[in-house]
Amino acid sequence: MSTADGSENARGPADADRVLSIRDLSVEIRRGERGVRPVSDVSLVLNRGETLGIVGETGSGKSMTGLAIMGMLPAGGRVTGGSIVLGGKELVGLPAAQYRAVRGNDVAMVFQDSMTALNPTRRIGDQVAEPVRLHHGASKRAARRSAEEMLALVGLPRPAERLDDYPHQLSGGMRQRVMIAMALVCEPRVVIADEPTTALDVTIQAEILELLDDLRSRLGMSMILITHDMGVIARHADRVGVMYGGRVAETAPTPVLFSRTRHRYTHALLSSIPSLTHDRREELFSISGAPPDLTVAQVGCPFAPRCDAATDRCREERPAPSVAEDGHAYACRHPVSGPTARVRSRFATPPAVLPEQGAVPRLRVVDLRREYPAGGAGFLGGRRTVKAVSGVSFEVAAGETFGLVGESGCGKSSLGRMLVALDRPTSGEVIFDGESVTRMSARAFGPRRTQLQMMFQDSNASLDPRMRIGTILREPLAIQGVGSRAQRTVRARELLHDVGLPASVMERYPYELSGGQRQRVGLARALALDPKVLVADEPVSALDVSIRSQVLNLMRRLQLERGLSSVVISHDLAVVRYLADRVGVMYLGKLVEVGTAEEVYGAAAHPYTAGLLAAVPDADPEARRPEGTARVRGELPSPIDPPSGCRFRTRCALATDRCAGTEPPLQAVTGTHQVACHHPLRRGDSHS
Structure with a gap:
């Protein structure tokens, strides 16, 4: 039975x-x-x-x-x-x-957050060796040897050298490998x-x-x-x-x-x-x-x-x-059967179209660069810097959504903060409606700030826990002197309605809301001053798939209804595919490919883009990657000392001596598609 x-x-x-x-x-x-x-x-x-x-x-x-x-x-x-x-x-x-x-x-467990699960005050080798000493009674030397062997087995580079490192000295991928080694060391x-x-x-x-x-x-x-x-x-x-x-x-x-x-x-x-x-x-x-x-x-x-x-x-x-x-x-009284596809409704407003030739862009980014002091001395005693953004240029038209994708550490969020003037570039310009935001004084930029808004990744951290939701939504209106208190309250209710929340939410604190509700409040606050440009930094990365689809539909609908120009930043390629008209792929501070969503996703020209797409898990157990398509492997190089020439060459199967000596510029594949690669992929190509 x-x-x-x-x-x-x-x-x-x-x-x-x-x-x-x-x-x-x-x-x-x-x-x-x-x-x-x-x-x-x-x-x-x-x-x-x-x-x-x-x-x-x-x-x-x-x-x-x-x-x-x-x-x-x-x-x-x-x-x-x-x-x-x-x-x-x-x-x-x-x-x-x-x-x-x-x-x-x-029985052992690999936890979700390696940074909090690992002890920041203890060396990696001691933490991996501890289970062997406790459960198998191994000596300190034997346990350390077991730790080194297990770190090698999980693919940690130079395991003997890493034994004496602390967790903060490792990348996220390396820390996760250490977590796996700790869990498996006793088999x-x-x-x-x-x-x-x-x-x-x-x-x-x-x-x-x-x-x-x-x-x-x-x-x-x-x-x-x-x-x-x-x-x-x-x-x-x-x-x-x-x-x-x-x-x-x-x-x-x-x-x-x-x-x-x-x-x-x-x-x-x-x-x-x-x-x-x-x-x-x-x-x-x-x-x-x-x-x-x-x-x-x-x-x-x-x-x-x-x-x-x-x-x-x-x-x-x-x-x-x-x-x-x-x-x-x-356990269901009314089970379904067959494929999982459902009938989906269409947006009432047609998707935004690409800008006409010669139209003035709403947002223009020109050779934007941002470097941060890294501490210590570099080669020949020079000052070491983190080269977060290294010469990025693109345009966003009125009503257009531009997506930025790439791995963590590629400079996406640093770029987003500069677009809304939360950070100043080391060089380059951000031009909004024909005026250079970068060259404006703080006083001159004041009235413009309302037109450039940001939706942050962590809604829990970006909403003041001491304020009720109504106060949070009224605050930007009060700072800009918009309307009376009664009018600001009415506006707050309208914003909540627009993002699908009841007016009763106004009296609640952020901690009383779910993650999806807080993200909706974050979007409502970003829209409070009717901006012309919205920068959304990983807007749904912390949400469940069911709540994520609600927020994505909401963002898409509001973009179309309000004619917003948006920059959507994410490492989730499916999210960007859904929201963006055009897509820019970033790698180690540079754009390596730019094109329409159909061009970038349907005919990727850069090996890095193709590798990212190949790594996306498909919710279909029968799906298989195209034969010969190689994923991106290895760790992202340090932005303090990026590789010479093409920055992707250290992880690229197609790299040659030319890639090491000469940096490839962005060159046209079609009228709307550009790629920075000496050996671009053609439609139907694969690499291995």
């Missing part, structure tokens, strides 16, 4: 391969008089050598399930029911001393990877996930991969568990889940994902409403309030799971 996790109750051959079994797991966290049930009646199994993906929105219970397995629940947290069996040993109720012997030895049976690549660029993400796959195979481990990225799941998981409201909504082998989705939440989640081939004239599908409040006891199907097929029975009774012969289990 089958159960909701797709396993079998009767003992049989499958049990010999079972490494981890979770049955009816429930977790409660008490905070004073309030209690939260982040995990309720969860059942999952993990087999030997398998990768089980767990997906769902923030608050669905993914990470809390992983922490329960590790015995690392937060203060006030406890398992209130169910069973966790690892290698035949029951972990629920295990004494703390015995649990410490299991944690790190039999555990199970490794739990909790959002291991969320904070990384698409290129580093692909390397880390491939590394985990390779190590799992070589060391004979099983893995639980927790993520909200369905593309990552499609490419790297053998089976998938979809969680919602602290419960398992659906489980299935990966190909089955993507081709024959049954639960309406899974169907909606997959339909919300922006793709590189999405028609920009159509809105992204988005899930209405918000995830359930887990401080309130749930009755019925937790997805019912957001489901367009829900009935009174769905709202009153929890659906029993149904299980098919292929192990596909789902």
Whole structure:
């Protein structure tokens, strides 16, 4: 007889391969008089050598399930029911001393944020060696030798030299490799990877996930991969568990889940994902409403309030799971079937068109450069500087959206801050409506500041936690002397309406809002003074896929309705593809390719652009990269001492001596498409 996790109750051959079994797991966290049930009646199994993906929105219970397995629940947290069996040993109720012997030895965890998970006061070698000393009783010398071997195994460059480094001396990708080395150094049976690549660029993400796959195979481990990225799941998981409201909504082998989705939440989640081939004239599908409040006891199907097929029975009774012969289990009374595509509505306003020849651009950037002191002396005793932006030029027409893509550290955010005069360039100019913003005095620029606004990446940090939302929205109007207090209040309500929030939000503080709601408030504040140019820096990078699609649709709609000129900065190529008319690809402070979105995405001419596109995970397990297409590998060189000639040459398979000696200028591929490369790709070309 089958159960909701797709396993079998009767003992049989499958049990010999079972490494981890979770049955009816429930977790409660008490905070004073309030209690939260982040995990309720969860059942999952993990087999030997398998990768089980767990997906769902923030608050669905993914990470809390992983922490329960590790015995690392937060203060006030406890398992209130169910069973966790690892290698035949029951972990629920295990004494703390015995649990410490299991944690790190039999089961280990790779955490999401390596910078906070690693101890900043201890050397890398000591941190990786510590589990070997604790669990295997190794000597200091033997443990250090094991640490070096494991750092080499995870691909850390020059591991012997890195043993004495501190975390802050490593890049994000290197720190994540150290985290993986710490988790695997004792060769555990199970490794739990909790959002291991969320904070990384698409290129580093692909390397880390491939590394985990390779190590799992070589060391004979099983893995639980927790993520909200369905593309990552499609490419790297053998089976998938979809969680919602602290419960398992659906489980299935990966190909089955993507081709024959049954639960309406899974169907909606997959339909919300922006793709590189999405028609920009159509809105992204988005899930209405918000995830359930887990401080309130749930009755019925937790997805019912957001489901367009829900009935009174769905709202009153929890659906029993149904299980098919292929192990596909789902808890839904009105299942769907077939492909995940949904009918999407079209924007009422047609997309912005490219500027006419000879039209005066709304924003013009001319040879913009920005260098920051780096400390210490450089070659021949000169002053060392970080060359964040190195001679960037482009134009943005009225009503046009220009996208900037590239890896972290390429200068995108530094450029964005200069566009809105939050930072002054070392040289070059920003020209707005024919006037040089860079050459203006602060007094002369004052009236112009209202026309150049920025939407920041971290809405939690950019909104004053001491102010109510109404005050936050009125503040820019008050500073500019716009209207009376009553008029400013009316304007604040209008702004909230424009971004899809109720007027009642005005009386709340930022911490009382969800991430998606705060991002909408950030957009409303940026639009308060009716700017002509909006710079959006990673506007949806911290949001779940369902909330992301809502915010992206909102931004796209407001751009079209208001005729805004926008610069959208992101390392998410699908986001830029959806929002931008034209795209600029940045690498180490320079633009290496510029063109229409169709040209850059459909016929990339620079090997770096082609490599970025090849690394984007596709939410389709059957999708394969074109034969011969090479991803970008290796670490980004230091902007303090960038490579001579073409800055990308140290990571390029096509590089020649000419690339080392001569810097390639931007040259025309077509009338609207430019590339800075000595060996540009032609349509249909690939490189390896």
